Amino acid sequence: MENMNLKLARVEKGLSQQELADLVNATRQTIGLIEKGKYNPSLNLCLKIAKTLDRTLNDLFWYEDKN
Amino acid sequence: MENMNLKLARVEKGLSQQELADLVNATRQTIGLIEKGKYNPSLNLCLKIAKTLDRTLNDLFWYEDKN
DNA sequence: GCTAAATGCAATATATATATTGCAAAAATA
DNA sequence: TATTTTTGCAATATATATATTGCATTTAGC
Numbered sequence: 001m002e003n004m005n006l007k008l009a010r011v012e013k014g015l016s017q018q019e020l021a022d023l024v025n026a027t028r029q030t031i032g033l034i035e036k037g038k039y040n041p042s043l044n045l046c047l048k049i050a051k052t053l054d055r056t057l058n059d060l061f062w063y064e065d066k067n
Numbered sequence: 068m069e070n071m072n073l074k075l076a077r078v079e080k081g082l083s084q085q086e087l088a089d090l091v092n093a094t095r096q097t098i099g100l101i102e103k104g105k106y107n108p109s110l111n112l113c114l115k116i117a118k119t120l121d122r123t124l125n126d127l128f129w130y131e132d133k134n
Numbered sequence: 135g136c137t138a139a140a141t142g143c144a145a146t147a148t149a150t151a152t153a154t155t156g157c158a159a160a161a162a163t164a
Numbered sequence: 165t166a167t168t169t170t171t172g173c174a175a176t177a178t179a180t181a182t183a184t185t186g187c188a189t190t191t192a193g194c
Contacts, residue, residue, distance in 0.1 A: 016169080016170060016171085017170075017171070018169095018170075018171095026152075026153090027152070027153055027154080028170090028171080029152080029153080029154085029172090029173090030151080030152055030153080032171065032172070032173095033151095033152095033172095036172090039151070039152085040109045040110055040111045040150080040151070041109070041110050041151075041152090042107045042108070042109060042110070042151070042152090042180090042181080043107055043108050043109070043110065043113055043128055044107045045151090045152090046110055046113075047128075047129075050129075051132070056125050056129055057124040057125050057128060057129045058123050058124050058125045058129070061110055061114075061124060062114075062117075062123055062124045062125070065118070083139085083140060083141085084140075084141070085139095085140075085141095093182075093183090094182070094183055094184080095140090095141080096142090096143090096182080096183075096184085097181080097182055097183080099141065099142070099143095100142095100181095100182095103142085106181070106182085107180080107181070108181075108182090109150090109151080109181070109182090112181090112182090135194105136193100136194080137192100137193085137194075138191100138192085138193085138194095139190100139191080139192075139193095140189100140190080140191070140192085141188100141189080141190070141191085142187105142188080142189070142190085143186105143187090143188080143189095144185105144186090144187090144188105145184100145185090145186095146183100146184085146185090147182100147183080147184075147185105148181100148182080148183070148184095149180100149181085149182075149183090150179100150180085150181075150182090151178100151179080151180075151181080152177100152178080152179075152180090153176100153177080153178070153179085154175100154176085154177075154178095155174105155175090155176090155177105156173105156174090156175095157172105157173090157174095158171100158172080158173080158174105159170100159171080159172070159173095160169100160170080160171070160172085161168100161169080161170065161171085162167100162168080162169070162170080163166105163167085163168075163169085164165105164166085164167075164168090
């Protein structure tokens with residue numbers, strides 16, 4: 001449920017939720033909820049976050065189904 | 068502007084916009100506008116589309132900045 | 135050329151992502 | 165322990181993704 005990849009990438013960059021939010025023109029709440037897996041963010045926001053954290057979409061938001 | 072990767076992946080699968088829309092529980096218009104680059108789709112929709120077309124997020128929605 | 139399927143486009147309605155504000159709890163640091 | 169920073173959470177407001185409907189245009193098959 002939680003997006004650990006995102007949270008880890010942010011922490012590795014030494015950024016708080018507020019700092020990442022400022023860098024991508026979002027709010028702290030939005031970042032927090034995405035990390036919690038409670039939001040369905042827009043592609044543009046995902047792209048901004050990934051580029052800010054020097055990751056790709058797949059790095060942060062892709063997962064393989066374990067069916 | 069247009070998302071050629073998406074359009075090509077859909078056509079290679081032999082699917083019309085309507086058929087892809089049905090498979091991901093969206094509408095034809097939504098698919099058409101995403102292909103035209105005029106929509107900012109949600110992550111969940113991007114994930115459904117990618118999995119339906121046997122591609123990843125990066126395959127269809129990632130691009131490197133040519134800064 | 136004719137016909138049907140596929141796509142584009144526009145207007146309105148609805149659902150939901152995101153912003154805003156405020157406060158409480160937790161975590162870090164002195 | 166005291167203080168500051170960070171994070172969680174809830175209520176309301178706003179912006180926008182998506183649905184719905186309808187019609188025009190293009191493309192593909194006959």
